[in-house]
Amino acid sequence: xxxxxxPTQKHETVRVAVERPxxxxxxxxxxxxxxxxxxxVEGFSTDDLDFLTEFVRSNAPxxxxxxxxxxxxxxxx
Numbered sequence: 892x893x894x895x896x897x898p899t900q901k902h903e904t905v906r907v908a909v910e911r912p913x914x915x916x917x918x919x920x921x922x923x924x925x926x927x928x929x930x931x932v933e934g935f936s937t938d939d940l941d942f943l944t945e946f947v948r949s950n951a952p953x954x955x956x957x958x959x960x961x962x963x964x965x966x967x968x
Contacts, residue, residue, distance in 0.1 A: 924955065
């Protein structure tokens with residue numbers, strides 16, 4: 892499973908996209924931190940989303956830190 896975060900948006904939110912490979916594509920879900928309300932969900936069950944919600948909330952400080960680093964740009968050009 893891969894979790895991707897994008898740069899901080901207005902109002903200090905971060906969009907998190909989660910994908911998991913399946914036969915000929917990917918299951919996909921997105922949410923915004925800190926609200927963690929899922930949208931664009933394909934292939935994930937309610938139990939999967941419950942697990943992902945807990946995972947994203949538990950790692951929110953780290954996700955925000957990574958988003959800020961990405962927003963700042965690469966450290967080496």
